[in-house]
Amino acid sequence: MQHPVRNFNPHLSVDCVVFGFDGEQLKVLLIERPGSVQKSDRNKRYKLPGDLIFKMENLESAAQRVLHQLTGLENIFLRQFSVFGKPDRIPEGDDLNWLEHSTGVDINRVVTTAYYSLIRIDKSKTAKELLHNASWHNVNALPALAFDHNSIIEKGLECLRMAIRFEPICFELLPGRFTVRQIQILYEVILGQQLDNRNFRKKLLKACYIEKLDEKQSGVAHKPANYYKFNKKKYIESRKDLLYYNF
Amino acid sequence: MQHPVRNFNPHLSVDCVVFGFDGEQLKVLLIERPGSVQKSDRNKRYKLPGDLIFKMENLESAAQRVLHQLTGLENIFLRQFSVFGKPDRIPEGDDLNWLEHSTGVDINRVVTTAYYSLIRIDKSKTAKELLHNASWHNVNALPALAFDHNSIIEKGLECLRMAIRFEPICFELLPGRFTVRQIQILYEVILGQQLDNRNFRKKLLKACYIEKLDEKQSGVAHKPANYYKFNKKKYIESRKDLLYYNF
DNA sequence: ATTCTTTGCGTATTTTTTACGCTAAGTTTG
DNA sequence: CAAACTTAGCGTAAAAAATACGCAAAGAAT
Secondary structure, X not given: OOOOHHHEEEEEEEEEEEXXXXXXXXXXXXXXXXXXXXXXXXXXXXXXOEEEEEOXXXXXXXXXXXXXXXXXXXXXXXXXXXXXXXXOOOOOOHHHHHHHHHHOOOOOOOEEXXXXXXXXXXXXXXXXXXXXXXXXEEOOOOOOEOOOHHHHHHHHHHHHHHHOOXXXXXXXXXXXXXXXXXXXXXXXXXXXXXXXXHHHHHHHHHOOOEEEEEEEOOOOOOXXXXXXXXXXXXXXXXXXXXXXXXX | OOOOHHHEEEEEEEEEEEEEEXXXXXXXXXXXXXXXXXXXXXXXXXXXXXXXXXXXXXXXXXXXXXXXXXXXXXXXXXXXXXXXXXXXXOOOOHHHHHHHHHHOOOOOOOEEEEEEEEOOOOOOOHHHHHXXXXXEEEOOOOOOEOOOHHHHHHHHHHHHHHHOOOOOHHHHHOOOEEOHHHHHHHHHHHHOOOOOHHHHHHHHHHOXXXXXXXXXXXXXXXXXXXXXXEOHHHHHHHOOOOOOOOO
């Protein structure tokens, strides 16, 4: 990823917290920094996928570019959730050295715009990910990361948690067809709380944009579940005049 | 506001969408740009309060600084809601000229971090605001603003609207003591919808952090209403274990 | 054949929301 | 000074949603 230096804006970057769901746990995609990392950094060899942006590039385009290079996917679900711009967020020393060395620019401070991204783990091209030393990590058991990337993930998770309470964006994490249980586990993992399966089912299926398919699971060691799919069009329509507030 | 140029980071700014509530309408605080604005800009002479940030300054501190200078208030309620960083967001021509002239720096692109801020209109020092050519404008009838500031306000309003659905931050817009009706009107203005006064009251007063005071209105042409206050401590406590999700 | 797990339908109870009716307490009007 | 007007604030009845469970059914595993 050594681009011609003159095209980069050395002050601006994007970082992506890429969430994935393997059916059991919520995962985050991390990059292992190559090469010149010294001893003191041994326990910080992972970082978020991200990059400086080109001089004439949109922030969101930069995020899409990073993710496309990493996973091969296009039009990934992305949501900007915060900016991290403390003057000292890239501490002097190894991290700064590494960054200056790999970009070839003197850096005063880098402000990074953070996005979270939801992808279907099975869709992303594992080969590509491996090419970039990327790997999936359980969001509840992350290593110490470079820069302030642990804080970024934490905040991203908080925003995701907030978001799924009011819009069913978690379908972005599931395959096109899914069972009720799959969604329930996903909700349980993100919210960090067990839910009653019968009540969850009732609540979910009341939504007009969850459509029952004519397909069933097979090969599972219990009664096979029906598959459903998410109808985005109906969802958007149903939100047209939603009023709601709480104290 | 002509600071010594060398202390500024010419690539980074903050802009604040300052909301206020006058009892009837939601207002936004706008600055009238002084001096050298040419004819073609006549209809864009207003902008959001904002500034470039100092080289070693935190983003949020910069926002607080801008608002302190403007209103005289400290510890203002601030929430970062978005970054605006399109390469062309400050169009060439008059706007860029104005900015380059007033900062004395060649600017490639300025990424601005946008905050919305909630203040009690009566608390802000009107004299200071006038000193900075600031004035309150009805959020539903804004003039054409400089740069992309109209979009910034629009997005800020959207975020505020989203936020008040789940946390009662709108108390930041009201005086320390208030009547049920005042809050209701505020909700109606922000949500853009009329609400039934009896049901609104029930819903509001069920919240344990709304405390009835021993004071009543006087001098109104109808039955005087009781005053209430918002107990922040109780609010925070009550949120400790709130689980909630919707489809 | 028995056990085990999850599915998926159902029921009963409580809580919340919604849609109103109506009296009370003040000011303003005539 | 009484009547009109306005918002406050309590209440009720019906509908909808949330909660807490029971339980039979469909498969795989033993």
